[in-house]
Amino acid sequence: MSVAPPSPIPRLGPSSSEADLRDALSEAGCCVVEQAVSAEVMDAVAAEMLPFVDATAFGTTDFAGIGTRRTGLVVGRSRTFRDHLARHPFVVSAGDHVLDSALVWNLSFAHFFELFPGEPAQLLHRDTWKYGAPPFPAEVDLNALWAVTDFNETNGATRLVPGSHLWDDDRRPVPGEDVGAFAPKGSVLFYTGKVFHGGGAHTGDADAEDSVRLAVNAQHSVGWLGQTERMLLEYPPHVAASWDDDLLRFIGYQRTGPALGHWRNAEDPFLAIEEYRMANPSAAAVPPETVPPKTVPPKKESPTS
Numbered sequence: 001m002s003v004a005p006p007s008p009i010p011r012l013g014p015s016s017s018e019a020d021l022r023d024a025l026s027e028a029g030c031c032v033v034e035q036a037v038s039a040e041v042m043d044a045v046a047a048e049m050l051p052f053v054d055a056t057a058f059g060t061t062d063f064a065g066i067g068t069r070r071t072g073l074v075v076g077r078s079r080t081f082r083d084h085l086a087r088h089p090f091v092v093s094a095g096d097h098v099l100d101s102a103l104v105w106n107l108s109f110a111h112f113f114e115l116f117p118g119e120p121a122q123l124l125h126r127d128t129w130k131y132g133a134p135p136f137p138a139e140v141d142l143n144a145l146w147a148v149t150d151f152n153e154t155n156g157a158t159r160l161v162p163g164s165h166l167w168d169d170d171r172r173p174v175p176g177e178d179v180g181a182f183a184p185k186g187s188v189l190f191y192t193g194k195v196f197h198g199g200g201a202h203t204g205d206a207d208a209e210d211s212v213r214l215a216v217n218a219q220h221s222v223g224w225l226g227q228t229e230r231m232l233l234e235y236p237p238h239v240a241a242s243w244d245d246d247l248l249r250f251i252g253y254q255r256t257g258p259a260l261g262h263w264r265n266a267e268d269p270f271l272a273i274e275e276y277r278m279a280n281p282s283a284a285a286v287p288p289e290t291v292p293p294k295t296v297p298p299k300k301e302s303p304t305s
């Protein structure tokens with residue numbers, strides 16, 4: 001039986017409207033917003049994260065990828081992520097649309113991904129499988145995968161099955177149904193938790209400049225689900241007091257339902273930040289935003305070559 005060619009991944013630009021973004025996500029469950037930020041912003045994220053990656057272990061399973069490293073604590077380590085990516089207007093609009101069944105939605109995790117030459121394609125999957133729960137009636141997750149380098153035909157651009165967010169729970173993709181999310185550096189790929197997708201095969205030359213595919217994966221989830229990262233443990237008030245209030249709520253300093261997410265005597269957890277700021281007035285001062293410096297990420301050895 002021949003398979004119908006997959007529909008293309010919708011492509012938007014930095015000046016596309018909110019309506020275009022909503023339509024793309026409703027119909028395909030995914031889209032690329034080309035060059036949502038400048039290449040300099042991505043270089044700054046890479047420069048902030050690369051000092052930490054050598055302490056990160058490679059994956060130990062086919063799914064995690066033995067040629068893939070995922071380094072955490074992106075919110076704390078990358079000021080550029082906090083200032084330019086975390087609450088980017090496209091992210092906020094996409095989350096408000098896809099996760100609209102919940103009163104609030106949060107950042108669930110933010111990881112810095114390195115995909116090295118030689119890494120095979122990842123199993124096509126739905127991210128909602130990670131919860132080990134019965135199928136959800138609505139979308140609970142939304143990914144923003146930021147292209148810190150180009151995503152192209154050879155360096156493992158994510159493969160997706162547009163429209164598969166609407167499939168029955170027992171349907172699985174067959175070969176030929178997935179398409180590559182090619183995207184220039186600075187773009188953001190959105191896909192919902194129900195869209196089948198997976199990292200592509202990295203068939204590129206390990207000796208080429210910029211051979212490692214770099215990405216920041218920010219995943220967002222409805223407020224009534226557990227965040228993937230224990231962010232309040234990672235970013236307690238003495239670490240995070242100077243951050244923007246909206247960002248603080250977004251990482252978990254907020255109630256997440258009518259009677260959910262309390263702190264102490266059923267209080268709003270944002271009070272923990274306010275009390276810390278009152279006791280430590282200088283900690284509340286937000287340092288002025290810096291222009292991201294232009295830097296080129298160093299080349300890495302491939303563990304699979």
Ligand SMILES: O=C(O)CCC(=O)C(=O)O
Nearest residue numbers: 113157158197198199200
């Ligand atoms: O790296 C990618 O392109 C996607 C990775 C992914 O889907 C996952 O690890 O869940």
Ligand SMILES: [Fe+2]
Nearest residue numbers: 126127197198
């Ligand atoms: Fe995934």
